[in-house]
C-alpha cells in the first residue's frame with residue numbers, strides 16, 4: 306500500500322467517555338428473568354453504563370473527543386474532518402455537526418457514518434483514505450452509541466448485552482515511511498440484515514392528508530436479534546477477514562502483538578483468537594465493565610489499553626469490527642506513539 310500513498314496516516318491520540326450510571330447484572334435480574342451467573346457464563350459481561358435522562362450521545366462523544374484532543378495537544382481548530390460513527394444519533398439527519406459545534410472544531414467538516422458495531426473500523430479506514438491521498442491532515446474519528454435508548458428492556462436475550470459509551474481517535478498525516486495504518490479488509494452481507502436490526506415500522510393510522518398524498522409514515526422499533534446466528538457469523542467471518550488482511554500484508558499471526566475485537570461477547574473474542582492461534586493474553590478486553598457499546602467498543606478498549614500502558618511503540622494491532630448490516634472488517638495498525 307505504501308507505494309501508492311501520498312502521505313502516511315497514524316493515530317496520534319485517543320480518548321473515551323462512559324456515563325456514570327453503572328447497572329449490574331444483579332440489577333438487570335430484577336427487571337427481566339435472568340441471573341448474574343447466566344450473563345457472565347454466556348457473555349462475560351458483569352455491568353454496563355447507561356446514559357442518564359439528561360445526557361445525550363453528543364455529550365459523550367464531545368467528552369471523548371476533548372480528551373483525545375487534549376492528549377494530542379492540538380486545538381479543535383486544527384481538525385479538518387470529523388467522522389462520527391454511530392447508529393443512535395440524536396438527530397436522524399446526523400449528530401456529527403452538533404459534535405463539531407460542541408467541541409468548537411469550527412474548521413472541520415463533519416458527517417455521520419452508520420455501520421453499527423463495525424462503524425469505528427469503517428471510520429478509521431475512511432479517514433485513512435482522506436489522509437493518505439493528501440486531502441486532509443488531522444481527522445477526528447469518533448465511535449459513540451447510546452443503544453440503551455433503543456433496547457427492549459423486557460427482552461432478556463438482548464437487554465443484557467448492550468451499554469453506552471464513546472471513544473475517539475485523532476488521525477494525523479505523517480511521512481510515508483512512518484505510515485501506521487497498514488491495511489484493511491471490509492465486508493457486507495445485506496442478505497442477513499434482519500439478523501440484527503432496529504427496523505423502521507410503517508404506521509398504519511392514516512389521515513386524510515396521507516391518503517391525499519399517497520404516502521406512509523412510521524417510527525423505528527427496538528433492537529431485535531437472532532443471537533445464535535449472529536454468534537455463528539462472528540466466529541466464522543471475523544477470523545477469515547483477519548487472516549485475509551494479515552496475508553495481504555505478509556504478516557503472520559505470531560507477529561501480532563494485540564488483537565482488539567469489537568467487544569460483543571467474551572466467548573466470541575476467545576473463539577476468534579483460538580481460530581487464529583493467537584493466545585488470549587494478546588486479547589484486549591474490557592467487556593465485563595461495559596458490555597457491547599456498539600461503535601464505541603473498539604476505541605473505548607483501545608483508549609483503556611493505552612492508559613494501562615499495554616501498547617508499545619511499533620506494536621502491531623489487529624482491529625476487527627462486526628455487527629448489524631451484517632458488516633465486518635479488519636484494519637491493521639502499527640502503533641506509532
Ligand code: COA
Pocket residue numbers: 338339340343344347348422461462463465466530531532533535536569570597627628629
Ligand atoms: N437469562 C437467562 N436465560 C436466558 C437469557 C437471559 N438473559 N437469554 C436467553 N435465555 C434463555 C433462552 O430463553 C433459552 O432458554 P430455553 O433453552 O429454555 O429456550 C436459553 O437461555 C438458551 O438461549 P440461547 O439463545 O440458545 O443462548 P445462547 O447460548 O445462544 O446465548 C447470546 C445467547 C445472546 C448470549 C448468544 O447467542 C450471543 O452472544 N450471540 C451473539 C450476540 C451478539 O454478540 N450480538 C451483537 C453483535 S454486534
